[in-house]
Amino acid sequence: xxxxxxxxxxxxxxxxxxxxxxxxxxxxxxxxxxxxxxxxxxxxxxxxxxxxxxxxxxxxxxxxxxxxxxxxxxxxxxxxxxxxxxxxxxxxxxxxxxxxxxxxxxxxxxxxxxxxxxxxxxxxxxxxxxxxxxxxxxxxxxxxxxxxxxxxxxxxxxxxxxxxxxxxxxxxxxxxxxxxxxxxxxxxxxxxxxxxxxxxxxxxxxxxxxxxxxxxxxxxxxxxxxxxxxxxxxxxxxxxxxxxxxxxxxxxxxxxxxxxxxxxxxxxxxxxxxxxxxxxxxxxxxxxxxxxxxxxxxxxxxxxxxxxxxxxxxxx
Amino acid sequence: xxxxxxxxxxxxxxxxxxxxxxxxxxxxxxxxxxxxxxxxxxxxxxxxxxxxxxxxxxxxxxxxxxxxxxxxxxxxxxxxxxxxxxxxxxxxxxxxxxxxxxxxxxxxxxxxxxxxxxxxxxxxxxxxxxxxxxxxxxxxxxxxxxxxxxxxxxxxxxxxxxxxxxxxxxxxxxxxxxxxxxxxxxxxxxxxxxxxxxxxxxxxxxxxxxxxxxxxxxxxxxxxxxxxxxxxxxxxxxxxxxxxxxxxxxxxxxxxxxxxxx
Ligand SMILES: Nc1ncnc2c1ncn2[C@@H]1O[C@H](COP(=O)(O)OP(=O)(O)OP(=O)(O)O)[C@@H](O)[C@H]1O
Ligand SMILES: [Mg+2]
Numbered sequence: 348x349x350x351x352x353x354x355x356x357x358x359x360x361x362x363x364x365x366x367x368x369x370x371x372x373x374x375x376x377x378x379x380x381x382x383x384x385x386x387x388x389x390x391x392x393x394x395x396x397x398x399x400x401x402x403x404x405x406x407x408x409x410x411x412x413x414x415x416x417x418x419x420x421x422x423x424x425x426x427x428x429x430x431x432x433x434x435x436x437x438x439x440x441x442x443x444x445x446x447x448x449x450x451x452x453x454x455x456x457x458x459x460x461x462x463x464x465x466x467x468x469x470x471x472x473x474x475x476x477x478x479x480x481x482x483x484x485x486x487x488x489x490x491x492x493x494x495x496x497x498x499x500x501x502x503x504x505x506x507x508x509x510x511x512x513x514x515x516x517x518x519x520x521x522x523x524x525x526x527x528x529x530x531x532x533x534x535x536x537x538x539x540x541x542x543x544x545x546x547x548x549x550x551x552x553x554x555x556x557x558x559x560x561x562x563x564x565x566x567x568x569x570x571x572x573x574x575x576x577x578x579x580x581x582x583x584x585x586x587x588x589x590x591x592x593x594x595x596x597x598x599x600x601x602x603x604x605x606x607x608x609x610x611x612x613x614x615x616x617x618x619x620x621x622x623x624x625x626x627x628x629x630x631x632x633x634x635x636x637x638x639x640x641x642x643x644x645x646x647x648x649x650x651x652x653x654x655x656x657x658x659x660x661x662x663x
Numbered sequence: 664x665x666x667x668x669x670x671x672x673x674x675x676x677x678x679x680x681x682x683x684x685x686x687x688x689x690x691x692x693x694x695x696x697x698x699x700x701x702x703x704x705x706x707x708x709x710x711x712x713x714x715x716x717x718x719x720x721x722x723x724x725x726x727x728x729x730x731x732x733x734x735x736x737x738x739x740x741x742x743x744x745x746x747x748x749x750x751x752x753x754x755x756x757x758x759x760x761x762x763x764x765x766x767x768x769x770x771x772x773x774x775x776x777x778x779x780x781x782x783x784x785x786x787x788x789x790x791x792x793x794x795x796x797x798x799x800x801x802x803x804x805x806x807x808x809x810x811x812x813x814x815x816x817x818x819x820x821x822x823x824x825x826x827x828x829x830x831x832x833x834x835x836x837x838x839x840x841x842x843x844x845x846x847x848x849x850x851x852x853x854x855x856x857x858x859x860x861x862x863x864x865x866x867x868x869x870x871x872x873x874x875x876x877x878x879x880x881x882x883x884x885x886x887x888x889x890x891x892x893x894x895x896x897x898x899x900x901x902x903x904x905x906x907x908x909x910x911x912x913x914x915x916x917x918x919x920x921x922x923x924x925x
Contacts, residue, residue, distance in 0.1 A: 401765045402764075402765060403761055403764055403765060423767055424767075426765055426766055426767040427767040429765065431761075431762065431765040433758060433761050433762070435758045436758055437757070437758040437759045437761055437762040438759065439681070439757070439759055440757070441684065441685050441688045441689065442681065442684060446684070450677065450681055453673075453677040453680075454674060454677055454763075454766055454768060455766075456670060456673065482688070498762070
């Protein structure tokens with residue numbers, strides 16, 4: 348695999364269960380050394396797509412090259428090029444953490460001393476050194492997840508698939524896992540991950556594919572996706588209903604909510620617009636506070652995956 | 664990437680180590696699997712032995728023990744294979760199999776590891792059950808060559824039966840089902856020549872008992888223990904083991920590739 352070739356290239360992947368098409372024509376390209384996030388709600392087809400790309404599942408149609416090799420014609424070469432952490436824990440509960448890692452090292456044909464060193468390094472890096480000699484079945488969910496990822500890294504794959512790596516982790520573990528992904532990328536590893544969390548995709552990914560009902564409904568950088576969505580606004584808290592109504596008359600596009608009392612002013616997310624808005628307000632106590640709501644990936648996600656009603660918020 | 668085949672031995676040995684660890688850490692299962700044939704050995708020798716022995720031409724309790732030893736040994740091999748089916752089914756439901764399937768492992772080393780571990784466990788179980796039978800008074804007239812043939816036959820039976828139960832483990836939706844399916848093999852010696860001569864059975868059952876795979880195996884074991892093996896039994900026994908083992912092997916490889924990839 349050279350850096351010029353994409354790490355993953357897929358064209359027209361399809362997979363149906365019975366009459367239901369759960370992957371309905373997915374095309375995607377992941378340049379080597381980048382992070383690609385496949386973002387989608389439950390049942391979108393994320394796991395199915397990952398299983399196809401990692402040779403676990405044969406697609407009904409379409410082609411893909413992963414790590415430079417055709418998934419259909421050279422599955423063995425694809426497997427030699429990738430590391431996979433599936434959605435569900437794939438650790439051996441009857442073995443200890445150390446033995447699990449050692450198993451991976453042996454299956455990766457690492458020489459004895461090297462296997463011992465890699466095992467010790469990964470145990471330390473993933474905070475499992477103290478629990479190294481306990482059976483994995485006694486580990487907490489977060490520890491199992493970390494061991495799972497450590498096992499994937501034993502053989503040093505240059506292309507890694509992570510299916511919902513942080514689902515079920517507490518905020519701290521999630522952050523730690525993000526750090527691991529960043530370190531991998533800094534080393535030049537390509538990461539293909541799936542997630543239901545927009546924040547995660549936003550923070551980690553170079554490119555994001557939004558998957559819904561087996562289709563990629565949008566693709567681009569986080570910034571590109573955010574630009575496709577309206578919905579940013581500033582909420583001004585007014586001292587009373589009368590002043591809210593007065594503000595609403597004065598500010599273009601503003602809508603008053605007498606009950607709050609507050610006024611909602613459309614906002615495009617730029618600094619200039621905010622400065623102009625604030626300059627137009629008097630410091631006379633009529634505005635008691637404000638909240639800025641920039642369009643975030645949540646808006647994109649809901650708009651793109653929420654069906655017809657939500658799609659009205661999307662600029663085509 | 665390594666050429667496929669280069670690492671068959673190494674990967675199989677790695678898997679074997681893993682499976683032996685599993686057995687060591689799941690001792691209640693091993694005890695149950697070895698205890699089952701031991702229990703039948705004691706039950707049939709002491710509870711039924713006196714009466715049943717009298718049913719054999721000029722026989723007593725000791726003769727009956729010698730008569731059922733082949734059935735008990737066969738049952739021991741079958742009993743251990745239940746454990747293998749459960750371990751395989753555990754792997755399948757554990758998610759770890761998906762990890763193995765995305766790694767560049769030598770062909771079927773995962774399954775070979777299971778079979779080799781089962782054969783080692785079977786050898787230990789047979790040693791325990793055999794020792795118990797001799798302690799109870801089992802008599803044999805086997806020559807060294809008979810002994811060698813007897814051990815070879817038990818190894819072949821273990822190999823064949825384990826490949827078959829690996830397939831059953833792969834085909835089972837959960838470990839519970841996997842522990843039930845091979846029960847058939849444990850009970851099969853009863854509807855064969857294991858505990859009573861097939862001639863004593865009613866017609867339909869007699870036909871089945873005479874033709875089922877375990878009967879020639881048990882008859883050959885009995886012949887070897889008595890120092891007078893029968894050529895026809897040998898042909899049938901080896902033939903059945905070859906069929907069972909090959910079918911189990913092919914079925915397992917197929918299931919391993921396709922299962923969970925539906
Ligand atoms: N073996 C199967 N048989 C039938 N339907 C299946 C099978 N596997 C998956 N599906 C269906 O395919 C659809 C997509 O499943 P998939 O697991 O790819 O979704 P996902 O995006 O990973 O969801 P989640 O976020 O819940 O993990 C789901 O509706 C699921 O029910
Ligand atoms: Mg999933």
